Amino acid sequence: MQKKKTGNPGIKRHPSPLKYWCRDYTGTCHTFEKSLEMARAFHGYPAPGLILGLRMVSLAMAHLPEKTLFDAVSETRSCLPDAVQILTLCTIGNNWLKIMDSGRYALALYDKTTGKGVRIGIDSQEVKKWAALFAWLYKTKAKHDQDSAALYRDIQSAADHVLKTACIAIHPRYLTKISKGPIDTCPGCEEAFPVKHGTVCRVCQGETPYREPKFSRMEKPAERSPAVKRVSDMRQDEKSSRRK
Amino acid sequence: MQKKKTGNPGIKRHPSPLKYWCRDYTGTCHTFEKSLEMARAFHGYPAPGLILGLRMVSLAMAHLPEKTLFDAVSETRSCLPDAVQILTLCTIGNNWLKIMDSGRYALALYDKTTGKGVRIGIDSQEVKKWAALFAWLYKTKAKHDQDSAALYRDIQSAADHVLKTACIAIHPRYLTKISKGPIDTCPGCEEAFPVKHGTVCRVCQGETPYREPKFSRMEKPAERSPAVKRVSDMRQDEKSSRRK
Numbered sequence: 154m155q156k157k158k159t160g161n162p163g164i165k166r167h168p169s170p171l172k173y174w175c176r177d178y179t180g181t182c183h184t185f186e187k188s189l190e191m192a193r194a195f196h197g198y199p200a201p202g203l204i205l206g207l208r209m210v211s212l213a214m215a216h217l218p219e220k221t222l223f224d225a226v227s228e229t230r231s232c233l234p235d236a237v238q239i240l241t242l243c244t245i246g247n248n249w250l251k252i253m254d255s256g257r258y259a260l261a262l263y264d265k266t267t268g269k270g271v272r273i274g275i276d277s278q279e280v281k282k283w284a285a286l287f288a289w290l291y292k293t294k295a296k297h298d299q300d301s302a303a304l305y306r307d308i309q310s311a312a313d314h315v316l317k318t319a320c321i322a323i324h325p326r327y328l329t330k331i332s333k334g335p336i337d338t339c340p341g342c343e344e345a346f347p348v349k350h351g352t353v354c355r356v357c358q359g360e361t362p363y364r365e366p367k368f369s370r371m372e373k374p375a376e377r378s379p380a381v382k383r384v385s386d387m388r389q390d391e392k393s394s395r396r397k
Numbered sequence: 398m399q400k401k402k403t404g405n406p407g408i409k410r411h412p413s414p415l416k417y418w419c420r421d422y423t424g425t426c427h428t429f430e431k432s433l434e435m436a437r438a439f440h441g442y443p444a445p446g447l448i449l450g451l452r453m454v455s456l457a458m459a460h461l462p463e464k465t466l467f468d469a470v471s472e473t474r475s476c477l478p479d480a481v482q483i484l485t486l487c488t489i490g491n492n493w494l495k496i497m498d499s500g501r502y503a504l505a506l507y508d509k510t511t512g513k514g515v516r517i518g519i520d521s522q523e524v525k526k527w528a529a530l531f532a533w534l535y536k537t538k539a540k541h542d543q544d545s546a547a548l549y550r551d552i553q554s555a556a557d558h559v560l561k562t563a564c565i566a567i568h569p570r571y572l573t574k575i576s577k578g579p580i581d582t583c584p585g586c587e588e589a590f591p592v593k594h595g596t597v598c599r600v601c602q603g604e605t606p607y608r609e610p611k612f613s614r615m616e617k618p619a620e621r622s623p624a625v626k627r628v629s630d631m632r633q634d635e636k637s638s639r640r641k
Contacts, residue, residue: 234490
């Protein structure tokens with residue numbers, strides 16, 4: 154099992170706005186064009202907020218002392234968490250990235266033991282100097298009316314000028330790991346679940362992401378109601394209907 | 398701006414358990430060893446749940462009709478969301494991946510317009526046949542007592558045998574996009590925030606990830622209290638103390 158890598162080995166200086174746009178946790182710098190590519194590969198498209206976010210994460214890393222083992226908080230659910238996930242090892246699945254949706258476009262990286270770190274936000278006064286960037290941040294134009302080319306130009310030329318940096322100390326609740334506690338088999342759906350959720354799992358309590366609770370139960374073939382279909386059944390149905 | 402890519406172009410068959418472990422949305426297959434590497438590169442370490450998760454996501458994709466534009470729900474916050482983010486374009490930042498923490502180790506991929514899709518869970522009966530995998534899922538052993546090598550062997554040999562598949566229809570609330578609504582500048586912290594959160598942003602209302610509310614305010618130098626330090630100040634302090 155590999156130990157968590159150092160958050161920012163070798164990062165000493167923030168990439169120059171002229172040559173590079175962002176820098177990942179290994180210290181590798183990436184141009185603006187490469188950043189657009191990285192965004193496409195991970196996020197599906199080069200969302201403006203993600204491109205600016207890559208710069209924000211790079212700036213935050215540049216402010217942390219070298220070899221800091223850091224975790225991250227994103228203050229928004231939109232795009233910014235992906236900038237953290239692209240450039241650092243903090244992800245939503247390893248819980249080194251947390252989201253606390255304050256609605257502000259900002260993030261913080263902090264020492265995972267002391268909680269001390271740096272927050273990067275957007276300076277709403279400065280942003281007024283870049284019309285397309287302002288229109289994007291304040292959503293003064295519908296998406297289809299936005300001038301994408303102007304927006305990317307604004308992001309690239311504004312760069313750090315619209316970012317503000319502050320030292321923060323993260324709330325201690327972000328530093329403690331909450332254990333799942335004992336695991337048992339849910340008598341409702343027969344899947345493993347944390348006992349602390351109750352006598353049956355949350356889905357069997359009615360809290361389900363599926364349209365009907367029965368859809369989320371994995372009943373055995375003999376017990377299944379006709380409304381619940383498995384993929385194999387669906388394919389069988391398709392074949393039967395084709396034969397008719 | 399690039400459109401969302403097809404979820405699973407070219408995926409017709411699930412990778413054979415012997416040769417390949419998982420398959421990404423482009424149709425590229427990856428061996429078990431390559432999967433460990435991919436997990437390390439994104440997640441920091443090859444967490445057992447993530448490795449099994451890569452198989453689960455591949456299986457789910459193999460069950461979706463070709464060219465389906467899909468979104469994802471992970472029923473747990475642990476590891477599995479990263480398996481989705483590694484193999485598909487569904488991420489937490491583009492909101493094509495949602496987390497509904499039911500506590501069960503399961504995920505669903507579904508057609509983003511119809512909501513119909515497939516759920517992959519773990520068969521708690523089958524899992525009993527693999528001792529190390531069972532111990533991991535039910536946490537019957539402390540992490541340091543787990544036999545990692547045996548666990549990875551179990552995951553690889555169990556593969557699809559411990560996975561169960563069912564058709565699901567996602568709840569309509571996952572299909573509608575919730576708009577942020579109008580954005581304004583918060584009179585408290587002077588950052589952009591969604592007006593629907595209140596007259597000031599959530600942080601200025603006291604809901605903050607930082608230890609003290611003032612840490613999250615980006616005050617101008619003249620207005621700052623001495624307790625709030627900027628990175629530049631800290632460096633200045635360091636220099637001063639060295640000089641003393």
